[in-house]
Amino acid sequence: MKLLAVERLRVAIGGTPILRDVSFALGPGETLGLIGESGSGKSMAALAVMGLLPDRAEAAGRALLDGRDLLARTEAELCAIRGRDVGMIFQEPMTALNPLQTIGAQVAETVRVHGAASRGEAARVARASLDRVGLAAFPLGRYPHELSGGQRQRVCIAMAIALRPRLLIADEPTTALDVTTQAAILDLLRRLVAEDGMGLMLITHDLAVVAEMADRIAVMTEGKVVEAGGAREVLRGMRHPYTRALIAASAPRSRRLPRIARTPRLEVEGVTRDYPGPRRGLLGREPPVRAVRNVSFTLHAGESLGLVGESGCGKSTLTRAILGLDPIQGGRIALDGHEVRAGGHMPAAVRARMQAVFQDPYGSFDPRWRVARLLAEPFHLVEDAPRGADRARAVAEALEAVGLSAADAGKYPHEFSGGQRQRLAIARALIIRPKLIILDEAVSALDVQVRAQVLDLLDRLSTRLGLSYLFITHDLNVVRAVADRVMVMKAGEIVETGPTARVFEAPQHPYTSELLAAAPVLEMTA
Numbered sequence: 043m044k045l046l047a048v049e050r051l052r053v054a055i056g057g058t059p060i061l062r063d064v065s066f067a068l069g070p071g072e073t074l075g076l077i078g079e080s081g082s083g084k085s086m087a088a089l090a091v092m093g094l095l096p097d098r099a100e101a102a103g104r105a106l107l108d109g110r111d112l113l114a115r116t117e118a119e120l121c122a123i124r125g126r127d128v129g130m131i132f133q134e135p136m137t138a139l140n141p142l143q144t145i146g147a148q149v150a151e152t153v154r155v156h157g158a159a160s161r162g163e164a165a166r167v168a169r170a171s172l173d174r175v176g177l178a179a180f181p182l183g184r185y186p187h188e189l190s191g192g193q194r195q196r197v198c199i200a201m202a203i204a205l206r207p208r209l210l211i212a213d214e215p216t217t218a219l220d221v222t223t224q225a226a227i228l229d230l231l232r233r234l235v236a237e238d239g240m241g242l243m244l245i246t247h248d249l250a251v252v253a254e255m256a257d258r259i260a261v262m263t264e265g266k267v268v269e270a271g272g273a274r275e276v277l278r279g280m281r282h283p284y285t286r287a288l289i290a291a292s293a294p295r296s297r298r299l300p301r302i303a304r305t306p307r308l309e310v311e312g313v314t315r316d317y318p319g320p321r322r323g324l325l326g327r328e329p330p331v332r333a334v335r336n337v338s339f340t341l342h343a344g345e346s347l348g349l350v351g352e353s354g355c356g357k358s359t360l361t362r363a364i365l366g367l368d369p370i371q372g373g374r375i376a377l378d379g380h381e382v383r384a385g386g387h388m389p390a391a392v393r394a395r396m397q398a399v400f401q402d403p404y405g406s407f408d409p410r411w412r413v414a415r416l417l418a419e420p421f422h423l424v425e426d427a428p429r430g431a432d433r434a435r436a437v438a439e440a441l442e443a444v445g446l447s448a449a450d451a452g453k454y455p456h457e458f459s460g461g462q463r464q465r466l467a468i469a470r471a472l473i474i475r476p477k478l479i480i481l482d483e484a485v486s487a488l489d490v491q492v493r494a495q496v497l498d499l500l501d502r503l504s505t506r507l508g509l510s511y512l513f514i515t516h517d518l519n520v521v522r523a524v525a526d527r528v529m530v531m532k533a534g535e536i537v538e539t540g541p542t543a544r545v546f547e548a549p550q551h552p553y554t555s556e557l558l559a560a561a562p563v564l565e566m567t568a
Contacts, residue, residue, distance in 0.1 A: 045070045047106040053102075077259065077262070083265040092128060135191065141185065149171050190223075210231075211243045216251065219516065221518060261284065277289070308364070310338055312336050315363055334370075335356075344504055357514050361512075364480065377478060394424055396477065399468050409455055412452055413451050437451050444466075464486075479512075485515070521542065
C-alpha cells in the first residue's frame, strides 16, 4: 500500500478551477519531487493534503494517507493528524516561526499539542529533535532572530519531525540558502527519510535539487500533472513539451556576449567594515567584529560581476556600504567618479545612479501602498520625473518588462506570490534607468522559466543601456549564466576573483572548490 495516494484531486476557489484531476503517489522511504512554475498548483496540492485550503475552496477527489481519505476528515480529526502523522516545512522559516517564543518552546509545543508528553518530557523531545537536525550547540532559550537562515530552517525541520510523522512535506525548503547550507539541509532531509522511513514530498522549482533527491517526479502546470514517474525516467525521457521547457530553462548557459569594458563604474578600494563587539559587563565591550576586510575591486560600465559566498561571509554588509547605508572604517567607494559617503548623506543625483533589489521583496515594500505607487517611488530622485499619464505609462512598461500585466498596478503586494513580488522589486529598480543595479538574491524565489526570462531581460537592458550589475547570489548556476567575472568571498575577504569560466572550470582557492562541489548540478542525457 502506498503511504500517500492522491487521486483525481480537484480544487476550485470561487468557482475558478485551481487543481484539475491531480494524481500522484508516494511510498514509505520515498522522495517525490513536485515541480512546476509559480501558480502551477504545487503548493495548493500540499495544502489540500494538509487540510489547509482557503475557506472558499471546494475540494473533490481523494487524498489517501495509509488508506484514510484526508479530504473526508473533520477539522478536529485533521488537527490530530497534522504534526503527528504529517509534518510540513514552509518556504520562509522566519514567517513560520513565532518571533516571541524561543526555539525550544516552539518545538516542544508540537509535542504538547498532541498530548504526547508532559512539559518536561516535551522539552526533552525538543532537545533531541534539535540535536537531530544539527543544532546540538544551541540552547533551547534562543529566539529565531538570533539564528541564521539555515539555522532557522533547521528549527522548522525539528518542529516538523518532533513526533516522527509518516509523511513530511517540504515546500521550497532551500530556496534562500547558500549552496553549502543547502547541501547540508538536503543531506539532513535525506538522512531523516532513511532513518525514519517516512515519505518526503519535496516541492521546488530547482530541478537540480529534484534530480539529486527524488525517487519519483510529478511535473505540474496550470493545475494539472502533465508527466509523472521515476526521476531518471522523467528527466531522461521528457515526454511532455512542458517538461522539456523546464529542463531547458534550468540548464546553466551563459547569456553574456564578450564585452571589452574600459570605463570604471564602481570602484571599491580597501573597504573595511567593523561592528561593535558584544557588551561585557555594564560599560565594557568586546573588541570590534570585522565583517569586511580590505576589499577592493572595480566594476566597469556594462559589466556584470557576481559575488558569491556563504551566509555570514560579509556579502550583504559590503552591499550596504556600497549603497551608502552603513559607515566604513577604512577605504573608499566611488560611483562614476563620485565618492559614496557610506553611512552619510548621499546627493539624489548619485543615489539615482544606483538601485537595489533586495532578497526579501515583501519586506522592502510598504504593504499599504498599491503597486503603482511602489514602482514610482524612485522617481523622487529624478529632477524631471514623469507625472500623470506619463508616470502611469512608465509603471505599465516596467510591469510588462518583467512579465507582469499593466493591470497589476492597482493591486497590493500581498496579492502576489513570492516570485511575482520579486519581479515587482526588479521593475522598481529598473524604472528610473540607473547605471548600477545591485541584485541581492534577486532571482532566488523565481521558478526556472521566469528566472531565465528575467535574466535575459537584465542582459538585454545591460546591452542597450550600458547597465552594470553586481549580482549577489548563492546560486552558482545564475552566476555562470549572467556574470562576466566572479568574486568569491569568505570571512569578509575576497579569496578569489577572475573571469567566470576560469573560476568555474579551474578554481584556485580550496573554498571555491568547496562551493562548486556543494552545488547541485542538473545533468541528463537524452
